[in-house]
Amino acid sequence: MLTPTILTLLFTLASTALAVPHPHAALIKCPLIFDGRIKTRTQLTDFDSSATSLFNPDNVKGSSLKWSQIIQFPERDKGSRFDGCSHKPLEVTIADASVFKTQCGFRRAGLIFSGDKNIGSPASRGVKTLHFSVREDEARGLNLTHEYLNVWHETSDWSANQFSFQTGTIIGQEGSLAKNTFKILSRDNKLIWSTPVEKKEWQNFAITLDFDKNTLNLYYSKGHEPLRSVTQTVPNNNAGEGQYQIGILKKPTGTDDVVNSGYQESGIDEGQIYGGIFIEDSASGCVSL
Numbered sequence: 642m643l644t645p646t647i648l649t650l651l652f653t654l655a656s657t658a659l660a661v662p663h664p665h666a667a668l669i670k671c672p673l674i675f676d677g678r679i680k681t682r683t684q685l686t687d688f689d690s691s692a693t694s695l696f697n698p699d700n701v702k703g704s705s706l707k708w709s710q711i712i713q714f715p716e717r718d719k720g721s722r723f724d725g726c727s728h729k730p731l732e733v734t735i736a737d738a739s740v741f742k743t744q745c746g747f748r749r750a751g752l753i754f755s756g757d758k759n760i761g762s763p764a765s766r767g768v769k770t771l772h773f774s775v776r777e778d779e780a781r782g783l784n785l786t787h788e789y790l791n792v793w794h795e796t797s798d799w800s801a802n803q804f805s806f807q808t809g810t811i812i813g814q815e816g817s818l819a820k821n822t823f824k825i826l827s828r829d830n831k832l833i834w835s836t837p838v839e840k841k842e843w844q845n846f847a848i849t850l851d852f853d854k855n856t857l858n859l860y861y862s863k864g865h866e867p868l869r870s871v872t873q874t875v876p877n878n879n880a881g882e883g884q885y886q887i888g889i890l891k892k893p894t895g896t897d898d899v900v901n902s903g904y905q906e907s908g909i910d911e912g913q914i915y916g917g918i919f920i921e922d923s924a925s926g927c928v929s930l
C-alpha cells in the first residue's frame with residue numbers, strides 16, 4: 642500500500658526527473674532571422690516545394706535531381722546542440738548528377754534559406770550570426786584530395802565569397818593547409834582558423850558577420866559543449882550582399898577552370914551531415930552559445 646509519504650516522495654522524484662534539461666537542448670537567445678532547423682516530423686518531399694521547405698526548392702542543384710533525392714535523414718542521430726528534441730539533422734549528398742546548369746567541373750548541392758534574397762536580405766545587413774553543426778557520415782565520406790566548399794556567403798554578383806567554410810585540399814594552398822581539417826577562409830581566401838575533422842562527434846560553428854564594420858567573429862565547440870570564441874575580431878570585407886549557402890560544392894582536380902572542366906570520379910556518393918542551422922540577430926552583441 643502506498644502511504645501519503647511515499648506518494649509525496651514519488652511525485653517529488655517524478656517532477657525532479659522532468660526538470661532535468663534534455664542534454665541536447667541549447668536555447669537560441671537572440672532574435673531569429675532564419676530558422677533552418679528541421680522539425681522531427683519533416684518529410685523528405687517537404688524539401689521539394691516552397692510551401693513546405695525552409696529552403697529554396699529550385700536551387701542550387703542538378704536539375705535532374707529533386708531535393709528529396711539529395712537530402713537524407715541520418716538514422717539514429719539525436720541532433721546537434723541547438724536541435725533539442727523537436728529537430729533532427731539532415732545530410733546533403735552529391736552524386737554524378739549533381740551538376741548545376743552547365744557547371745560540369747563541380748558536383749554541388751547547396752541549400753539557400755527561403756527568405757534569403759540575393760539583394761535586400763535581412764541576413765546580409767547589420768550584424769548577423771550564422772549557426773551550423775557538422776558531422777561525418779562514414780558511409781559517404783568526402784575525398785579530401787579534392788577541395789570542398791560546405792558553407793559560405795556569396796556576393797550578389799557571384800564574384801566572391803565573403804567567407805568560406807571548407808574542407809579537403811584547397812587549390813593553390815596545398816602546401817600550407819592540411820586537408821583533413823575544417824577551414825574558415827576570409828574573402829581573400831586567407832585562412833582565419835581551422836580545426837581537425839572529427840570522425841564521430843558533432844562540431845558546432847557560429848560565424849558573426851558585421852556588415853557595417855566589416856568584421857568576422859568565429860565560435861566553435863565539439864559535441865554538446867557550449868560554443869566559445871576562437872578568434873579575435875577579424876577585419877573582413879563583407880560588402881556586396883548576396884546569399885548564404887549550406888551543403889557541398891566539390892571542386893575538380895587538374896584544371897585551371899574549376900567551374901567547367903577538370904577531373905571528377907564517377908560513382909560519387911558523398912554526404913555531409915548538418916544540424917542546428919539558423920541565423921540570429923547579433924546587433925546587440927547577442928550570440929547564442
Ligand SMILES: *[C@@H]1O[C@H](CO)[C@@H](O)[C@H](O)[C@H]1NC(C)=O
Pocket residue numbers: 784785786787894904905906
Ligand atoms: C580521390 O580523388 C582523387 C582525385 O580525383 C582520385 O584519384 C582518387 O581515386 C579518389 N580516391 C578515392 C578513395 O575515391
